Amino acid sequence: MGFDIGLLLHSIPLMLKGALITFQISLIGAFLGIVVGFILILMRMSPLKPVKYLAEIYISIFRGTPLLLQIFFIYYALPGLLGINLPPFMAGVLALSLNSGAFVTEVLRGGISAIPSGQFEGAKALGLKQRVIWGRIILPQVFIMILPPLTNELTMLVKASPLLSVITVVELTRTAQQIMMSTYRPVEVMLAAAVLYFVICFALTRLTHQLKGRFVLISGR
Amino acid sequence: MDFDINIIVKYWPMIFKGFTMTLFICAIALPIGLILSTGVCAIRMSQNRVLKSLSITFIEVLRNTPFLIQIFLVFYVLPFYGIRMKPVFAGICCLSIYASAYFAEIIRGAILSVPKNQNEAAQALGLPKKQIMQKVIFPQMMGYLIPPMTNMGITIIKESSVLSIITVAELTYYSQFVIGKAFAPVEIFSLVGLIYWVITALFAFGMKKIEKRYDFISRIGGTIDSIPATR
Numbered sequence: 001m002g003f004d005i006g007l008l009l010h011s012i013p014l015m016l017k018g019a020l021i022t023f024q025i026s027l028i029g030a031f032l033g034i035v036v037g038f039i040l041i042l043m044r045m046s047p048l049k050p051v052k053y054l055a056e057i058y059i060s061i062f063r064g065t066p067l068l069l070q071i072f073f074i075y076y077a078l079p080g081l082l083g084i085n086l087p088p089f090m091a092g093v094l095a096l097s098l099n100s101g102a103f104v105t106e107v108l109r110g111g112i113s114a115i116p117s118g119q120f121e122g123a124k125a126l127g128l129k130q131r132v133i134w135g136r137i138i139l140p141q142v143f144i145m146i147l148p149p150l151t152n153e154l155t156m157l158v159k160a161s162p163l164l165s166v167i168t169v170v171e172l173t174r175t176a177q178q179i180m181m182s183t184y185r186p187v188e189v190m191l192a193a194a195v196l197y198f199v200i201c202f203a204l205t206r207l208t209h210q211l212k213g214r215f216v217l218i219s220g221r
Numbered sequence: 222m223d224f225d226i227n228i229i230v231k232y233w234p235m236i237f238k239g240f241t242m243t244l245f246i247c248a249i250a251l252p253i254g255l256i257l258s259t260g261v262c263a264i265r266m267s268q269n270r271v272l273k274s275l276s277i278t279f280i281e282v283l284r285n286t287p288f289l290i291q292i293f294l295v296f297y298v299l300p301f302y303g304i305r306m307k308p309v310f311a312g313i314c315c316l317s318i319y320a321s322a323y324f325a326e327i328i329r330g331a332i333l334s335v336p337k338n339q340n341e342a343a344q345a346l347g348l349p350k351k352q353i354m355q356k357v358i359f360p361q362m363m364g365y366l367i368p369p370m371t372n373m374g375i376t377i378i379k380e381s382s383v384l385s386i387i388t389v390a391e392l393t394y395y396s397q398f399v400i401g402k403a404f405a406p407v408e409i410f411s412l413v414g415l416i417y418w419v420i421t422a423l424f425a426f427g428m429k430k431i432e433k434r435y436d437f438i439s440r441i442g443g444t445i446d447s448i449p450a451t452r
Contacts (some may be wrong), residue, residue, distance in 0.1 A: 064375070064418040066382035068393055069410060077406035155285075162289040166386060173289060186297035194290050201285035 008188045011179045015189075018175030019196045025089075025164065025171060026157040029096035033153065034108075036101025041108045055105075062102035068163050071095040075167045092164035096157055103156075107149045111142040148211045155204040158197070172196060228405045229412055236409070239395030240416055242309075246391060247378050247420075250313050254320025254377065261325035266332070276325075283322035288380050291315055296387045312384035320377045327373060331365035332358060363432070371428040375421045382417070392416060 043055035062070065075091040078084075086094070115138055123133040165174035176193040180186045229236075264276040283291070292315050296308070306314070335358050343353040385394035396413040400406050 061414070061418065064421045065414040066379040066393065066417055068382045068385070069396070069414055069417065072393075072397070073406070073410045073414070076400070077410050081407060159285075159287040162287040163383065165289075173287070173293075176293075180297065186293075187301050190290070190293050190298050194286050194294060197286045197290055198282060202281065205285060 004185060004188055007183060007185055008192060011183075011189060011192070014175055014179065015172065015192055015196060018170065018172035018193075019200065021170065022158060022161050022172040022197075023200060025093055025096065025161050025169070026154055028093050029100055029157045029161075030150070030154045032093070032097035033100025033104045033157070034150070036097055037104030037108050040101055040105040041112070044105070044109070059102045059105060062099050067095070067099050067160055068166065070099055071163055071167060074098075088164070088167045088169045092161075092167060092169045096160065096164070099160075100153060100157060104150070104153055107146050107153065108142070110149075111146040112138065114145060115141055148208050151204055151208045151211060155201050155208070158200055158204065162197075224411075225405060225408055228403050228408050232399045232403060232409070235395050235399055236392070236412065236416070239390065239392035239413075242389070242391040243378075243381055243417075243420070246309070246313055246316065246381050246384065246389070250316035250320060250381070251374060251377060253313075253317040254324055257317060257321035258324030258328060261321055262328040262332075265325060265329055280322045280325055283319055284326070288315070288319055289383055289386065291319060292383065292387055308384070308387050308389045312381075312387060312389045316377060316381060316384070319380070320373070323373050323376075324370070327369045328366065330369070331362040334365040335361045367428060367432045371425055374424055374428065378421055378424060379417065 040055045040059065043051050046052055071092060074095045075086065075088065078091070079086050119137060119141070120133065123137050128137070161171055162173035164171060165177065168174065170178075172193055176189045180189045183189070261276055261279065264272050265280065267273055292312070295306070295311050295315050299306070339357055339361065340353060343357045348357070381391060382393040384391055385397065388394065392413055396409050400409050403409070
């Protein structure tokens with residue numbers, strides 16, 4: 001079984017386009033995941049017990065069931081429940097974001113608890129409003145601190161995004177499958193897809209390490 | 222939209238079949254992954270440059286590519302080179318190897334978390350290498366080992382659902398099969414989600430027990446032999 005370089009070169013533009021869509025999906029998923037994670041942490045800090053429990057149940061469900069099942073649920077079951085029409089792309093990104101939020105909230109919690117309580121007390125003693133304390137003092141520090149785990153989360157999303165191919169989102173994996181189906185040559189195409197994924201994820205992993213190093217410099221530890 | 226419990230009752234035997242398959246896959250892939258990972262980790266931490274870089278490549282490639290792509294490589298590409306496997310077998314192989322790369326890094330992290338002078342002191346006392354590992358490093362690394370192992374184990378259990386894509390007849394596969402017949406996505410997906418949730422919760426509970434049991438053993442000065450040390 002030879003290795004067909006011609007086919008590989010021919011399919012590379014399409015694959016790159018797929019890779020770009022994969023990266024876009026992951027970026028949107030990570031961004032919305034942060035939003036969801038932030039809402040969840042606010043709910044967890046709420047003095048109302050039911051709100052708190054609701055957040056805990058959400059986190060437990062999204063962390064305790066497979067992402068593939070969540071994607072299926074959102075794509076096949078949710079439209080019927082809510083009476084809305086969800087195109088595959090939207091359903092996929094929604095599933096990734098909701099899933100990611102359950103993991104990001106833990107990262108956010110770790111970041112917030114790592115802020116010395118003196119920061120809160122000092123800000124309060126200066127008579128700053130709650131909004132200013134969070135917006136100007138706590139969150140900027142938290143954000144720098146959690147940058148490495150957040151890029152790690154982005155890597156996780158890139159690795160999770162192939163599952164969206166199952167609900168016909170045309171990203172890298174789906175593109176590779178389509179080329180494979182039309183040429184009957186899985187070897188070149190699948191290897192190329194693997195290499196592309198590896199390049200994206202490895203670059204992101206390196207970035208995480210770099211950011212970790214920088215954080216050590218900033219905090220002086 | 223009403224929740225039809227009759228559908229669940231009617232198709233329960235099929236779902237249960239998928240459930241046993243998922244349990245079967247995880248019950249094989251997790252221990253094999255653990256055994257493989259101790260080997261990978263030992264090589265990763267060895268002095269031999271060639272073996273070391275080989276194991277680093279192995280770990281990085283597996284950790285930086287999606288699991289679905291790995292399955293496709295085994296399921297679609299290997300047959301072109303004359304290696305044909307049944308979906309179940311291919312799935313279990315992939316899952317074990319995938320798990321081994323992550324487990325190996327967790328074990329390495331746990332070993333490195335034990336302060337260096339513990340090793341040095343044990344060496345100064347003239348303990349043989351095997352005993353240093355078993356009686357000094359191993360008991361102390363458990364605290365760093367079990368929590369990430371629990372998380373990764375849960376990830377592997379959840380990842381097993383991806384095997385449905387290459388037609389392994391496990392829980393997610395049967396859920397789709399049943400939905401194709403009964404068209405009740407809400408009922409079936411909720412039920413299957415609940416089953417997965419119970420499996421992962423029980424797994425986490427069991428791991429907590431091991432953690433506790435280990436505490437008890439460390440107090441009376443023994444070691445666990447059920448989990449292989451890194452050599």
